[in-house]
Amino acid sequence: MVKLVMVRHGESTANALNQYTGWNNVGLTQEGIVQAHVAAKKLKGFEFEHVHTSVLKRAIMTAYIIQDELNLNYVPITKTWRLNERHYGALRGQNKDATRREFGVDQVHLWRRSFYSIPPQLKRPDPNNGPYKYFDSNMMPTSESLYQAYQRIVPYYVDHVSNRLLDGKNQLIVAHGSTIRALIKYIERISDSDIDGVEVANGKPLIYEFDNKLNIINSNRTNTK
Numbered sequence: 498m499v500k501l502v503m504v505r506h507g508e509s510t511a512n513a514l515n516q517y518t519g520w521n522n523v524g525l526t527q528e529g530i531v532q533a534h535v536a537a538k539k540l541k542g543f544e545f546e547h548v549h550t551s552v553l554k555r556a557i558m559t560a561y562i563i564q565d566e567l568n569l570n571y572v573p574i575t576k577t578w579r580l581n582e583r584h585y586g587a588l589r590g591q592n593k594d595a596t597r598r599e600f601g602v603d604q605v606h607l608w609r610r611s612f613y614s615i616p617p618q619l620k621r622p623d624p625n626n627g628p629y630k631y632f633d634s635n636m637m638p639t640s641e642s643l644y645q646a647y648q649r650i651v652p653y654y655v656d657h658v659s660n661r662l663l664d665g666k667n668q669l670i671v672a673h674g675s676t677i678r679a680l681i682k683y684i685e686r687i688s689d690s691d692i693d694g695v696e697v698a699n700g701k702p703l704i705y706e707f708d709n710k711l712n713i714i715n716s717n718r719t720n721t722k
């Protein structure tokens with residue numbers, strides 16, 4: 498039996514303001530730091546061979562807190578843009594309630610939870626500096642549906658996570674709401690329409706136990722937010 502644990506970062510400053518975040522690089526609130534410590538305490542005794550996170554600091558900070566609490570600071574960590582949150586396009590930084598008033602509850606629900614709906618696009622992509630400085634500019638998204646994000650997330654999982662699980666090595670992924678929703682969809686073979694009911698809470702470890710063919714033996718997933 499091998500384990501995969503996925504943790505959504507602790508509450509971010511944008512979460513606290515009820516703002517769309519996506520690729521905005523915001524940090525954790527004090528509450529978010531506490532949530533990361535609580536997540537680590539729930540994982541007491543869990544050992545993993547590799548940590549996978551995004552290039553966004555709310556996830557990296559959460560991963561470091563968990564590694565530190567578990568005295569597993571030495572475990573290698575990979576930070577990849579492929580595990581970034583879904584890009585929220587022109588919605589990022591906006592207040593979610595304000596967009597409900599402007600565009601209606603149904604449209605906002607589609608942007609947030611449907612598999613194929615693409616949030617309004619940025620007029621031009623952000624400059625590709627910082628973690629994206631070696632990107633071809635054409636790779637910088639202007640917005641992403643969950644489907645588009647899935648196309649970049651799942652190949653990373655298959656190449657770098659599931660192969661290690663098949664080797665019997667426990668893995669930890671510390672990422673984002675939509676990143677983890679995409680992975681839940683893949684792992685549990687959830688349909689395109691049913692994925693819109695899946696929610697991922699900040700700082701609540703999601704634990705999967707697999708057999709040696711990566712069939713799910715056990716999971717603690719419940720739909721809480």
Ligand SMILES: O=C(O)[C@@H](CO)OP(=O)(O)O
Nearest residue numbers: 516517518519582609674
């Ligand atoms: O703002 C975001 O990037 C995400 C996750 O925090 O929000 P939502 O729940 O709307 O997908």
